[in-house]
Amino acid sequence: MIRKASAVWQGTGRDGTGALTSQSGVLKDTPYSFKTRFEDSPGTNPEELLAAAHAGCFTMALAFAIQREGFTPQELSTEAAVSLDPDGAGFKITKSALTLRAKVPGLSEAKFKELAEAAEKTCPVSRVLNAEITLDALLED
Known part of the structure; x- marks a missing residue:
């Protein structure tokens, strides 16, 4: 593809x-x-697009992982915050912080954390990034 x-x-x-x-x-x-x-002018930028790609990729990977375990997510909501920091004379994307809030009836907290951490490491966008990736995952009632 x-x-x-x-x-x-x-x-x-x-x-x-x-x-x-x-x-x-x-x-x-x-x-x-x-x-x-x-600045804050209307339009987009590479970091915003990368954040959207990372949030979307991770969330879809997690949905598949949860499905394989026999559960159906009611909702998975992920925000990716991509950091662009000075690096010598230029800039470098140094981090993508994923914040996940999920509603998955019947899924245990331990299994949820396991699946979320695996999806963070294996989604294709995570795998292509050469930056720190953090995950704050919360399973809600």
Whole structure:
């Protein structure tokens, strides 16, 4: 399976602007720029997209793992917070902090933690990241 997205950039790094388009069409000339990345201007940025990819990948991996154990999640809600930190003359993505809140009737806390930790380590996005990944998982009633 191959999925594609493209970026078009015009101008300098600080004052230029770009647009992102994905194969599926979910992103179609979606703006990104220095201001959407380092300030709060409307648009997206690579770290936000990576956070969405990590949250989505991890949550789906966990849903499959829970299903294999014979349970059905009522809801799995994951936030990924991706950190972009200075690194020499540039920047580096150093961390993705996953926060999971789950409702899975009948699933024990111990089994939940086991499955969540395994999904964090094995989802494809976790495996491609060369950054610290943390997981705060809470099974709710």
